[in-house]
Amino acid sequence: MSEQTKDYKPSITIADQQAAANNGAREFMMDVRTTDLEVNMGPQHPATHGVMRILIRADGELVTGAQPHLGYLHRCAEKIGENVEWLQYLPYTDRYDYLAAMNNNLGYSLAVEALLGIEIPRRATMLRTICVELNRIASHLVAFGTYGLDLGAFTPFLYCFREREWLLMLFEKICGARLTYSYLRIGGVFNDAPPGWLEEVANFCDVFDEKWVEYRDLLMMNHIFIKRTADVGVITPEQALDFGLTGPMVRGSGIDWDLRRDMPYMIYDEIWKAGAFQVPLGSGAQGQLGDCWDRVYVRVQEMVESIKIVRWCLANIAEGPTIAELPKVLRVPPGEAYVGIENPRGELGHYLVSDGGKIAVRCRVRGPSFCNLPILEDIMPHTFLADSVAIIGSTDVVIGETDR
Amino acid sequence: MNDGNALLHLLQPLAPDFVPDWAVVLTVAIIGVSIVIAIVGLIALAGTWAERKVSAHIQCRYGPMYVGGWHGWAQALADGIKLISKEDMIPIGADRKLFMLAPSILLGAVFAALCAMPLAPAFYFGYIDLGVFMILAFSSLTTIGVVMAGWASNSKWSLYGAMREAAQVVAYEIPLGITLLAPLLVVGTFNLVEASNAQADYFGMGWLAFKNPFVLVSSVIFFIAVLAETKRAPFDLPEAESELVAGFLTEYSGIRWSLFFMEEYAAMFLMSAVTAFFFFGGFESPFSYLAMQSFGDGIVYQLVCFLTLVVKGSFGIFMMMWLRWTLPRLRIDQVMTMGYKYLTPLALICVLGAGIWEAIKHAVS
Numbered sequence: 181m182s183e184q185t186k187d188y189k190p191s192i193t194i195a196d197q198q199a200a201a202n203n204g205a206r207e208f209m210m211d212v213r214t215t216d217l218e219v220n221m222g223p224q225h226p227a228t229h230g231v232m233r234i235l236i237r238a239d240g241e242l243v244t245g246a247q248p249h250l251g252y253l254h255r256c257a258e259k260i261g262e263n264v265e266w267l268q269y270l271p272y273t274d275r276y277d278y279l280a281a282m283n284n285n286l287g288y289s290l291a292v293e294a295l296l297g298i299e300i301p302r303r304a305t306m307l308r309t310i311c312v313e314l315n316r317i318a319s320h321l322v323a324f325g326t327y328g329l330d331l332g333a334f335t336p337f338l339y340c341f342r343e344r345e346w347l348l349m350l351f352e353k354i355c356g357a358r359l360t361y362s363y364l365r366i367g368g369v370f371n372d373a374p375p376g377w378l379e380e381v382a383n384f385c386d387v388f389d390e391k392w393v394e395y396r397d398l399l400m401m402n403h404i405f406i407k408r409t410a411d412v413g414v415i416t417p418e419q420a421l422d423f424g425l426t427g428p429m430v431r432g433s434g435i436d437w438d439l440r441r442d443m444p445y446m447i448y449d450e451i452w453k454a455g456a457f458q459v460p461l462g463s464g465a466q467g468q469l470g471d472c473w474d475r476v477y478v479r480v481q482e483m484v485e486s487i488k489i490v491r492w493c494l495a496n497i498a499e500g501p502t503i504a505e506l507p508k509v510l511r512v513p514p515g516e517a518y519v520g521i522e523n524p525r526g527e528l529g530h531y532l533v534s535d536g537g538k539i540a541v542r543c544r545v546r547g548p549s550f551c552n553l554p555i556l557e558d559i560m561p562h563t564f565l566a567d568s569v570a571i572i573g574s575t576d577v578v579i580g581e582t583d584r
Numbered sequence: 585m586n587d588g589n590a591l592l593h594l595l596q597p598l599a600p601d602f603v604p605d606w607a608v609v610l611t612v613a614i615i616g617v618s619i620v621i622a623i624v625g626l627i628a629l630a631g632t633w634a635e636r637k638v639s640a641h642i643q644c645r646y647g648p649m650y651v652g653g654w655h656g657w658a659q660a661l662a663d664g665i666k667l668i669s670k671e672d673m674i675p676i677g678a679d680r681k682l683f684m685l686a687p688s689i690l691l692g693a694v695f696a697a698l699c700a701m702p703l704a705p706a707f708y709f710g711y712i713d714l715g716v717f718m719i720l721a722f723s724s725l726t727t728i729g730v731v732m733a734g735w736a737s738n739s740k741w742s743l744y745g746a747m748r749e750a751a752q753v754v755a756y757e758i759p760l761g762i763t764l765l766a767p768l769l770v771v772g773t774f775n776l777v778e779a780s781n782a783q784a785d786y787f788g789m790g791w792l793a794f795k796n797p798f799v800l801v802s803s804v805i806f807f808i809a810v811l812a813e814t815k816r817a818p819f820d821l822p823e824a825e826s827e828l829v830a831g832f833l834t835e836y837s838g839i840r841w842s843l844f845f846m847e848e849y850a851a852m853f854l855m856s857a858v859t860a861f862f863f864f865g866g867f868e869s870p871f872s873y874l875a876m877q878s879f880g881d882g883i884v885y886q887l888v889c890f891l892t893l894v895v896k897g898s899f900g901i902f903m904m905m906w907l908r909w910t911l912p913r914l915r916i917d918q919v920m921t922m923g924y925k926y927l928t929p930l931a932l933i934c935v936l937g938a939g940i941w942e943a944i945k946h947a948v949s
Contacts, residue, residue: 217740219740219741225829226825226826226829227826227827240747241744241748241916241917328912329826330826331826331912331913332817332818332820332824332825332826332911332912332913333910333911333912333913334639334643334909335639335642335643335909335910338643338644338645339643339644342644399912402911402912404818404911404912404913404914405912407914407915407918408912408913408914408915408918564915564916564917565744565827565916566821566824566827566913566915566916567915569826569827
């Protein structure tokens with residue numbers, strides 16, 4: 181029971197009314213109780229993309245308060261990380277952000293490798309980069325498609341899934357799985373790309389260059405879409421920094437922060453120096469800086485940048501082994517490491533502590549969706565109910581990761 | 585034959601002498617209502633199937649392909665059987681009577697409105713001089729059904745849907761009624777059959793929308809208002825799948841839920857047909873003109889006219905589906921703004937313009 185309903189006390193009771201009537205009072209006052217309407221958006225609601233619950237307080241169509249509630253999908257991932265061996269934990273990382281499993285694998289592998297201090301073969305790094313960037317595209321396609329779905333445009337969703345299907349097929353070819361890959365291992369990648377795979381990736385890049393224009397014209401530049409998203413859910417640059425937002429959420433507010441460039445890992449500094457990609461930023465083109473439209477458009481542009489990175493990797497790919505030589509039973513030297521990588525949703529950080537054994541002492545995950553979520557409470561009040569759906573969609577949360 | 589019921593005229597001579605008049609009328613009424621119910625059922629079946637196929641092809645899919653063989657034509661039938669055989673669920677806390685009554689009111693209103701629609705120039709259930717008024721009056725009754733459903737469901741989402749429906753329909757009934765005045769000014773009758781007959785010149789292409797530019801503009805406004813009236817995207821706020829779960833439909837399931845859909849498709853067809861009658865020729869097309877010239881106003885002409893109406897109505901439904909699967913949904917304040925701020929004044933201007941245009945035409949000729 182919320183504060184408002186708990187403290188509710190009728191201003192005029194029935195006894196008061198009767199007393200008033202007995203005293204011959206002509207005016208009969210009804211005790212009309214007016215409070216804001218409290219509705220639970222979720223845990224089973226089409227707009228929350230999973231089992232998140234947002235308690236919305238609404239005055240008619242106007243949202244006056246919003247409170248996200250989490251924990252419906254909690255699976256103790258971090259605790260499991262402190263109870264299984266280093267390599268055994270890898271499949272669990274797939275399950276945080278199930279739309280970007282390659283990225284999660286990478287984050288964990290890089291953190292363990294930082295503790296191990298080993299050299300990764302260059303071909304493995306290249307394959308990793310290709311997979312991670314393709315996975316970023318797949319993830320943004322879902323984010324963008326479901327955003328259209330949130331606003332009532334069904335068709336772009338299916339178009340996005342058409343391209344995503346191709347990507348999943350590519351992933352299936354390289355590692356046999358469509359969603360939870362566990363392909364990026366500690367020390368490299370599980371296996372080399374099958375023959376013809378790299379050519380197919382190049383083919384995908386060529387096709388995608390044409391397709392993303394379709395998304396932009398069909399949905400991003402649609403008049404109703406702009407009306408629904410521009411000036412809605414504005415996150416000012418100051419707010420974005422205060423809440424520690426990362427990824428497209430912070431870039432949508434115009435803050436130039438991308439871990440791939442600013443805290444480079446793997447070969448991203450090399451790619452950046454080669455000028456192969458830019459960091460798209462929100463510009464307030466259709467409304468204010470940092471509105472929903474900006475955030476979504478940053479994602480759409482990032483897909484194109486990812487294609488550029490993949491192209492660069494395909495052009496510069498090296499021959500050689502795809503995984504470093506590691507013992508069967510991994511014992512990690514004592515120490516601690518934190519590695520943050522740029523996931524499609526923001527900074528995915530792994531903080532690992534080892535005492536030299538087979539199992540981590542501490543495995544802490546900083547999930548981007550979880551850290552991007554609290555801003556909802558600040559930007560959702562004083563919008564319309566329909567806007568709140570647009571705002572939730574533009575934060576692009578994956579519940580598997582907020583709860584872990 | 586210009587009054588009363590065409591069926592009655594057909595069947596009355598066939599009745600034996602000992603049958604009293606009221607029995608004949610009653611039989612005719614039952615047959616007529618059965619025909620309308622059959623039409624509604626057919627429209628709903630064809631509509632759901634078409635919606636799935638159209639949306640599928642817009643979205644690079646096939647849609648239903650298996651049930652019944654050819655392009656899954658029996659999918660809607662199979663769905664209907666499934667829905668009928670489902671458990672009839674009424675949520676605890678719902679207002680049972682209202683909950684059960686709501687879909688019937690919706691469907692009843694659409695039945696009544698469809699009864700006023702002629703199926704061919706000489707086949708109608710009532711030669712009603714205020715036919716279009718009757719259709720508009722009964723189709724606005726559907727709102728009551730929706731509000732009733734939303735209130736009776738005892739769900740906040742349903743209530744939201746109902747409130748949105750009420751607000752939206754009130755906003756769009758105004759331009760809907762006013763824009764219809766423009767073609768009525770030109771044609772000079774409320775009767776649907778007469779309105780259709782008046783458009784038979786120019787080889788069946790003397791459509792009202794082409795006779796007066798203001799009528800053409802008002803046809804667009806009318807179509808937009810029809811979208812809002814029938815709760816179709818981008819005005820599907822009462823259902824608003826991603827916002828309100830399913831709006832006023834949230835708590836409904838099984839056969840009651842399917843009744844809402846029957847109503848939706850019947851209303852879509854009805855309003856498309858009204859658009860056709862008062863803007864785009866009604867029964868008249870070059871084909872019906874040819875049939876008239878070659879065979880007279882016999883059964884062939886009637887059949888061609890009926891098919892013309894079906895094609896025009898289906899095209900209207902196709903347009904609605906096309907829009908639904910292309911556009912995002914508007915927000916409630918934008919819906920209101922559009923209705924009150926733009927469509928209503930524009931509709932008034934159209935009526936004024938159409939009147940002036942007609943007056944000038946009259947003065948010149």
